[in-house]
Amino acid sequence: MSLVFLIFIPILAALFIPLLFKRLGQIHTGWFVLLVPAALFLYYATRLPSVMEGGTYVSELSWIPSLDIAFIAYLDGLSLLFTLLITGIGALVVLYSIFYLDKHREQLHNFYVYLLIFMSAMLGVVQSDHLITLYLFWELTSISSFLLIAYWYTRDRSRFGALKSMMITVFGGLMMLGGFVLLSIMGGTYSIRELIAQAPELAQHDFFIWALVLVLLGAFTKSAQFPFYIWLPDAMEAPTPVSAYLHSATMVKAGIYLVARLTPVFALSEVWMWLVAGVGLFTMVWASFFALKQKDLKGILAFSTVSQLGLIMSLLGVAAAAYHVEGAADTYLKYAAFAAIFHLINHATFKGSLFMIAGIIDHETGTRDIRKLGGLMSLMPVSFTVALIGSLSMAGLPPFNGFLSKEMFLTAMLSLQEFNMFSMDVWWVLFPIIAWIGSVFTFIYSLYFVFHTFAGKHQPEQLPKQAHEAPIGMLISPVFLAALVVMIFFIPNLIGDWLVKPAVAAIQPFLYDSPQNVDIHVSAWHGFNTELFMTLGIFAIGGLMFWTLRKWQHLYDLYPDSISLNRLYDEMMLLSDGGANRFSRIYMTGFIRSYLVYMFSFMTFIVLLTLFLNEAFQIDFNNLAPIGVYEIVILLALVGATLTILGSKSRLTAIIALGAVGYSVALLFVIFRAPDLALTQLVIETISVALFLLAFYHLPQISRKEERMKFRFGNALVALGVGVTMTLVALSAHSQKAMPSISEFYKETVYKEAGGGNIVNVILVDYRGFDTLFEIAVLGIAGIGIITMIRLRLTKKEGQHENK
Amino acid sequence: MRTNDVMLQTATKVVTFIILMFAVHIFFAGHYTPGGGFVGGLLTASAIVLLMLAFDIPTIKKILPINYVVLTAVGLLIAIATASASIFFDVPFFTHAYDYFDLPLFGETSLHSALLFDIGVYLVVVGVTMTIIQTIGEDE
Numbered sequence: 001m002s003l004v005f006l007i008f009i010p011i012l013a014a015l016f017i018p019l020l021f022k023r024l025g026q027i028h029t030g031w032f033v034l035l036v037p038a039a040l041f042l043y044y045a046t047r048l049p050s051v052m053e054g055g056t057y058v059s060e061l062s063w064i065p066s067l068d069i070a071f072i073a074y075l076d077g078l079s080l081l082f083t084l085l086i087t088g089i090g091a092l093v094v095l096y097s098i099f100y101l102d103k104h105r106e107q108l109h110n111f112y113v114y115l116l117i118f119m120s121a122m123l124g125v126v127q128s129d130h131l132i133t134l135y136l137f138w139e140l141t142s143i144s145s146f147l148l149i150a151y152w153y154t155r156d157r158s159r160f161g162a163l164k165s166m167m168i169t170v171f172g173g174l175m176m177l178g179g180f181v182l183l184s185i186m187g188g189t190y191s192i193r194e195l196i197a198q199a200p201e202l203a204q205h206d207f208f209i210w211a212l213v214l215v216l217l218g219a220f221t222k223s224a225q226f227p228f229y230i231w232l233p234d235a236m237e238a239p240t241p242v243s244a245y246l247h248s249a250t251m252v253k254a255g256i257y258l259v260a261r262l263t264p265v266f267a268l269s270e271v272w273m274w275l276v277a278g279v280g281l282f283t284m285v286w287a288s289f290f291a292l293k294q295k296d297l298k299g300i301l302a303f304s305t306v307s308q309l310g311l312i313m314s315l316l317g318v319a320a321a322a323y324h325v326e327g328a329a330d331t332y333l334k335y336a337a338f339a340a341i342f343h344l345i346n347h348a349t350f351k352g353s354l355f356m357i358a359g360i361i362d363h364e365t366g367t368r369d370i371r372k373l374g375g376l377m378s379l380m381p382v383s384f385t386v387a388l389i390g391s392l393s394m395a396g397l398p399p400f401n402g403f404l405s406k407e408m409f410l411t412a413m414l415s416l417q418e419f420n421m422f423s424m425d426v427w428w429v430l431f432p433i434i435a436w437i438g439s440v441f442t443f444i445y446s447l448y449f450v451f452h453t454f455a456g457k458h459q460p461e462q463l464p465k466q467a468h469e470a471p472i473g474m475l476i477s478p479v480f481l482a483a484l485v486v487m488i489f490f491i492p493n494l495i496g497d498w499l500v501k502p503a504v505a506a507i508q509p510f511l512y513d514s515p516q517n518v519d520i521h522v523s524a525w526h527g528f529n530t531e532l533f534m535t536l537g538i539f540a541i542g543g544l545m546f547w548t549l550r551k552w553q554h555l556y557d558l559y560p561d562s563i564s565l566n567r568l569y570d571e572m573m574l575l576s577d578g579g580a581n582r583f584s585r586i587y588m589t590g591f592i593r594s595y596l597v598y599m600f601s602f603m604t605f606i607v608l609l610t611l612f613l614n615e616a617f618q619i620d621f622n623n624l625a626p627i628g629v630y631e632i633v634i635l636l637a638l639v640g641a642t643l644t645i646l647g648s649k650s651r652l653t654a655i656i657a658l659g660a661v662g663y664s665v666a667l668l669f670v671i672f673r674a675p676d677l678a679l680t681q682l683v684i685e686t687i688s689v690a691l692f693l694l695a696f697y698h699l700p701q702i703s704r705k706e707e708r709m710k711f712r713f714g715n716a717l718v719a720l721g722v723g724v725t726m727t728l729v730a731l732s733a734h735s736q737k738a739m740p741s742i743s744e745f746y747k748e749t750v751y752k753e754a755g756g757g758n759i760v761n762v763i764l765v766d767y768r769g770f771d772t773l774f775e776i777a778v779l780g781i782a783g784i785g786i787i788t789m790i791r792l793r794l795t796k797k798e799g800q801h802e803n804k
Numbered sequence: 805m806r807t808n809d810v811m812l813q814t815a816t817k818v819v820t821f822i823i824l825m826f827a828v829h830i831f832f833a834g835h836y837t838p839g840g841g842f843v844g845g846l847l848t849a850s851a852i853v854l855l856m857l858a859f860d861i862p863t864i865k866k867i868l869p870i871n872y873v874v875l876t877a878v879g880l881l882i883a884i885a886t887a888s889a890s891i892f893f894d895v896p897f898f899t900h901a902y903d904y905f906d907l908p909l910f911g912e913t914s915l916h917s918a919l920l921f922d923i924g925v926y927l928v929v930v931g932v933t934m935t936i937i938q939t940i941g942e943d944e
Binding site: 679756760764779780786 | 836853896
């Protein structure tokens, strides 16, 4: 089967979800959904052996050939790793959700449709080789994330969180699109592979630095880096399976993926290296510091996710440094890319299990407030074990996988000393120090998460529900992930060979010809070296600080909320919302006559300006058709009817006179041999007079008084302007032919190519079918608009809530 | 609004069918002679409006139990489906196809995919016009 079609399988499966939910409601819809990621995981896993050897797969589906846009699925080590994460964690999360979401109370059809859309989108992001389709899938992940966060849409916090995440990630996405367009202008292609091939030339280009910054904005917003991370804690309003899946294991790693994927393109620039490493490291220490301020279990995990993403990001920055060092494959710098990918896998396992445990606690006790929890160890032994394994792995303790990757992280940070480009002698020291501080706080919040929930005193009176162990089905996924956490510690090199090295080779193609050349061996013990002493320091200082946590945690409350980034976001939203509102109020009067005045004035202005700029005021009275009696008579009737409207005292007279104007115009069409127009005009006039009569009763009160309208100079001016403009356009169009008339083209092709005889209708349905399609769409919208305005009018049910 | 104009009602009973048949003719003839889905739809709508003027809306709703919003949606779907169908023949979006066939009773006839699109236009025009008129007319 073609790889590119596999991307769309989840979205196609989503089409059947509502049906399955309605017809087979007694079976939890999740069981059907589970098949999709599970089957995809197994299929993609069969590709592992050849990708491990350095093989790649490409599959293409043309989409818009005229713009050179295509879906290109490109499977190499990096994209296969992400694909397996998406489908693998996806299957576990769906399994967990079957027990988490009640089939009778929840709107499962919505939930699973969004989840499957997300799955397709995410597969598309990590497999697309074409930048434009990558962008498309990228935004689709933002949209599905928005829908999933707002899944419980009756809650204010859910809607707020959804909007916030959408605002920030879509802003980043748009910036990224700008970066992609610049890249394509520089390289002349949208293909990532082709761009990588010409990376050295791109680096010389003027746009290069702009493209770099814009693309990084996209990656940083998506991967919740400082200062854009603020959306992630609010996104925790989503159901826990969603938080575990989107906001920890997959979607937030899309930014990491993008940075990794584009490293070969941008790594030649030092700006890239410093930005990625610096922002990543700062995010890591910032978020780990503030994780301890959180009182909500999922809040702690959200900040910890931000921090861990920063860690991976900073490693990718250091990995870019390898491009600047001769023979980097022989130095310690080579560990950075490996550590980044390795930690990404480890993070998915331990954080996924921790999120699921947080969900279980919420489910079984009714609260996620860590101040109310405590002493659950004996009540929920299995959950406690899983949480302990996950937390200790996150803290970087052996024998869990987090220890290995944390150790390599420190190695990579220390390796910066080998990178002495512009007098880095002093500055490189900052990196390991900041990394160490971040790790200390990581250690503390990991222990905080697990021990303040499970140890200490049980407070049953604080809990809304009687706490008990979760059902077995809910525990399968977290237990499985926790088992992986332990297993990876003992078989790190197997994971390294199968998953990590192929991805590393994709990030640093200039260093390695094939995954086998990545010469890295992971071992838990490598003698007494700096890293080990740093780790021991983390345990000692971290342990001490955790012991005294209660004494100093209240210091966080000293930090004022008024200068937080969240406050900045809120203020910006209020400002733009209120500002836009005030601006609109200036000209939106609610009277259609005002709007008509705006439209006609601008139309006159623009057309006259164009005529003037193109010097089109040449009027030629040659070749005019003779004026007959009929024309004169009709024109007199037309003018007479128009004057009647202006002078009429009653609205009824005006309506009838307006009808007369319309019919006279129709007659003119007849005389000028335009039967189609005449026919349409006649019917339209008939129907609009009928409409006028129907609406007569509802027209504004003022005009129902029998009173002539006042003369308004402004309106007269606009009316005169429109008349003069149209006359000038008609005369000018007649007098000069800038281009040959298109009617000849229609006459020639209408029968031969379009197979029709009536040019007007063939234009409508064929030549300009697009216009017609959109016009009827607009018509439909107008119809719905009128229904909403009249039938669902709010004034009818005054005093009632609009949603009732 | 209850009208009891016998002359109008009697004439309407005849005229409506003439208008409707003319609308059908105009619709099918559209590709070669004046007409098409837009005018055809407007004419159909005007026939129904005439019925509504001569009798009253509840009566007409009983005779023609059509949900015009659904009609609009169906029309839009037909139009977009016709336009997209070309993708499956590996030609650009909105490419029409036509050929001439020898049909019994009609003789040589041109069958054109544009006609399908026009049906969509026709239904949308009827649907929207009637939606607007009915909604405003029923509102008191």
